[in-house]
Amino acid sequence: xxxxxxxxxxxxxxxxxxxxxxxxxxxxxxxxxxxxxxxxxxxxxxxxxxxxxxxxxxxxxxxxxxxxxxxxxxxxxxxxxxxxxxxxxxxxxxxxxxxxxxxxxxxxxxxxxxxxxxxxxxxxxxxxxxxxxxxxxxxxxxxxxxxxxxxxxxxxxxxxxxxxxxxxxxxxxxxxxxxxxxxxxxxxxxxxxxxxxxxxxxxxxxxxxxxxxxxx
Numbered sequence: 001x002x003x004x005x006x007x008x009x010x011x012x013x014x015x016x017x018x019x020x021x022x023x024x025x026x027x028x029x030x031x032x033x034x035x036x037x038x039x040x041x042x043x044x045x046x047x048x049x050x051x052x053x054x055x056x057x058x059x060x061x062x063x064x065x066x067x068x069x070x071x072x073x074x075x076x077x078x079x080x081x082x083x084x085x086x087x088x089x090x091x092x093x094x095x096x097x098x099x100x101x102x103x104x105x106x107x108x109x110x111x112x113x114x115x116x117x118x119x120x121x122x123x124x125x126x127x128x129x130x131x132x133x134x135x136x137x138x139x140x141x142x143x144x145x146x147x148x149x150x151x152x153x154x155x156x157x158x159x160x161x162x163x164x165x166x167x168x169x170x171x172x173x174x175x176x177x178x179x180x181x182x183x184x185x186x187x188x189x190x191x192x193x194x195x196x197x198x199x200x201x202x203x204x205x206x207x208x209x210x211x212x213x214x215x216x
Contacts, residue, residue, distance in 0.1 A: 123189075
């Protein structure tokens with residue numbers, strides 16, 4: 001009788017331990033699946049932002065759904081990281097090509113004859129260039145027939161918004177780009193809106209590029 005009781009007690013204990021083991025295994029499986037889903041979702045969202053293809057994103061999501069063990073989870077995070085690095089490198093290369101093309105386009109617009117308005121309110125005709133020198137953005141203003149006497153100013157910022165300006169004795173209105181420079185506020189004046197937009201975009205591009213470099 002005692003032997004039977006001990007045997008039944010042992011069997012009961014084994015059953016309980018087996019049930020506990022299964023429950024722990026189930027909890028671990030649920031935890032891994034949840035972590036994998038979170039990693040896959042986060043990587044998928046990041047991949048979209050870095051320009052990854054649909055195939056790359058689908059691969060990450062599929063791997064997340066198939067994850068069953070800690071080893072699978074580690075493989076998922078490693079593969080996702082590799083995928084994101086590749087997509088980001090591709091995006092940076094395309095951005096570099098785009099930046100080069102944009103700068104090359106604007107290089108053809110250096111030394112352009114433009115009316116400018118100086119801080120004292122006077123209007124002058126100058127040969128205008130904007131370029132980078134070291135870590136500074138330079139506004140170069142030269143006299144029409146004497147470029148050797150040009151003056152350089154550091155551009156700190158470009159004030160947003162479109163400003164129309166007219167000469168007191170002129171019927172035309174001019175689009176003005178307002179620049180905060182080391183020589184005070186200087187306006188570049190344009191008759192053509194297309195030319196105004198191109199110069200404004202280029203100057204803003206240089207300013208944003210400079211700020212992004214300084215932030216690293």
